[in-house]
Amino acid sequence: xxxxxxxxxxxxxxxxxxxxxxxxxxxxxxxxxxxxxxxxxxxxxxxxxxxxxxxxxxxxxxxxxxxxxxxxxxxxxxxxxxxxxxxxxxxxxxxxxxxxxxxxxxxxxxxxxxxxxxxxxxxxxxxxxxxxxxxxxxxxxxxxxxxxxxxxxxxxxxxxxxxxxxxxxxxxxxxxxxxxxxxxxxxxxxxxxxxxxxxxxxxxxxx
Amino acid sequence: xxxxxxxxxxxxxxxxxxxxxxxxxxxxxxxxxxxxxxxxxxxxxxxxxxxxxxxxxxxxxxxxxxxxxxxxxxxxxxxxxxxxxxxxxxxxxxxxxxxxxxxxxxxxxxxxxxxxxxxxxxxxxxxxxxxxxx
Numbered sequence: 621x622x623x624x625x626x627x628x629x630x631x632x633x634x635x636x637x638x639x640x641x642x643x644x645x646x647x648x649x650x651x652x653x654x655x656x657x658x659x660x661x662x663x664x665x666x667x668x669x670x671x672x673x674x675x676x677x678x679x680x681x682x683x684x685x686x687x688x689x690x691x692x693x694x695x696x697x698x699x700x701x702x703x704x705x706x707x708x709x710x711x712x713x714x715x716x717x718x719x720x721x722x723x724x725x726x727x728x729x730x731x732x733x734x735x736x737x738x739x740x741x742x743x744x745x746x747x748x749x750x751x752x753x754x755x756x757x758x759x760x761x762x763x764x765x766x767x768x769x770x771x772x773x774x775x776x777x778x779x780x781x782x783x784x785x786x787x788x789x790x791x792x793x794x795x796x797x798x799x800x801x802x803x804x805x806x807x808x809x810x811x812x813x814x815x816x817x818x819x820x821x822x823x824x825x826x827x
Numbered sequence: 828x829x830x831x832x833x834x835x836x837x838x839x840x841x842x843x844x845x846x847x848x849x850x851x852x853x854x855x856x857x858x859x860x861x862x863x864x865x866x867x868x869x870x871x872x873x874x875x876x877x878x879x880x881x882x883x884x885x886x887x888x889x890x891x892x893x894x895x896x897x898x899x900x901x902x903x904x905x906x907x908x909x910x911x912x913x914x915x916x917x918x919x920x921x922x923x924x925x926x927x928x929x930x931x932x933x934x935x936x937x938x939x940x941x942x943x944x945x946x947x948x949x950x951x952x953x954x955x956x957x958x959x960x961x
Contacts, residue, residue: 625844625864627884632904753868754888754908755928784846791886791906794828794848797868801889801909803929 623744624661625786628653631680633788636746638722639667645720647671648694649739649746650788654684659691671719674698674708675748675788677735699728699735711737731764731771732757745785745795750776753785753793756804769804777805 624637631652639646643666651672662669669692674681677700685704688694696708697717711717713728725740729750736757738747749757756772759765781796799805829849841861849869859879866886873893880900890910898918902925910930917935922942929948 623844627864753866753886753906754926790904791864791884792844792846792866793868793886793888794846794866797848797866797886797888800869803908806909806929 621742622665623786624665624667626653626658626661628655628680628683631683633680634786634790635684636786637662637665637667637669638741638744639665643667645670647673647719647722647724648688649673649786650675650681650748651684651688652680652682652788654687654691658684668692669694672696673724673739673746674703675737675739675746675750676733677703678749681748681788699737713737727775729768729771729775731768732759740779740783743783745779745783746788747776747785748788750787751785751798751802751804752787752790753797754801754803756802772802772804777802 622639622641626635628635633650633652635652635658636649637646646667646669648669669688672685672688672694674696677698682703685706689706696703696706697711698708699711701708701710711726713726715726717724717726722741727738727740729736729738732750736748736750738745738750751757751772756765756768759768777799779795781799783795785793785795785798787793828846832850832852832855834853835855837860838856838858839860842865843863845865847865847867847870850867852870852872852875854874857875857877857880860877861881862885863881864884867890868886868888871891872895874895876896877900878896878898882900882905883903885905887910888906888908890907892910892912892915894914896916897920898916899920901921903921904924906926907930908926908928910927912930912932912935914934917937917940919939922940922945924944925942926946928946
């Protein structure tokens with residue numbers, strides 16, 4: 621399995637493409653832009669974008685979607701039924717998607733925004749705006765920030781340490797590093813501990 | 828991850844999307860290297876030299892660095908969140924959007940650097956990184 625990464629200098633956002641080593645059906649996370657560099661990266665790996673996963677329906681995650689849909693006939697997955705003028709497969713919290721051979725766990729975080737969903741794929745997590753390295757996602761108020769810190773504590777930092785975290789903005793990180801150093805934990809006064817967390821994703825109930 | 832690097836020379840090397848977290852780097856030379864989108868969080872560094880390197884979007888969170896050179900490097904959008912930097916030089920660096928939030932800085936030299944949109948604030952020293960002791 622190959623992970624291709626693209627950084628958009630317009631949006632300061634990251635786009636990720638995951639596909640087989642030998643090329644073929646691939647999935648793309650957050651089409652913040654579709655420029656020549658990204659297109660070349662997709663084509664040089666012989667990827668055919670079949671699925672688009674959107675972590676949050678904000679412009680910096682979507683700006684390349686129209687161009688992408690002109691080039692590839694991809695199904696779109698997001699927390700909303702429609703994104704731009706395209707119909708989407710709605711992602712439900714705590715469910716998983718079976719996209720070809722890939723099983724992808726979906727978790728929603730309404731504490732950040734109603735349309736936030738993150739995708740866990742093998743030991744990779746594509747977390748969009750939920751966190752960026754060392755910091756929690758940004759909300760509109762101190763109350764919402766505290767809510768988000770609690771949600772992260774209950775439903776994100778409980779995963780196993782060896783997960784690689786790929787945020788929508790900024791450099792990659794690891795879950796162990798975030799557990800130890802993320803400002804969300806430190807501002808909540810949680811003692812920094814380096815201990816093994818329980819393996820697996822906690823169950824979430826669909827509404 | 829969690830490796831110990833003693834007197835390693837990697838001048839001119841190029842890495843992209845690599846993870847070096849919780850490492851211990853002592854008297855290493857990384858001059859003119861490229862570490863794009865790499866993660867070096869929770870590491871300890873002593874007497875290391877990154878002069879003239881491309882360190883864009885690198886995760887140096889919770890770094891404990893002593894007598895380390897980043898001079899003439901491009902550190903655009905790089906994170907030093909919750910770091911402890913002592914006698915570290917960022918002379919003539921590009922520090923645009925570099926984040927030092929929650930970091931503890933002592934005798935850090937930012938001479939001639941561009942720190943447009945860089946983030947600084949004050950914070951107590953971070954807890955020790957759980958790497959290997961120097």
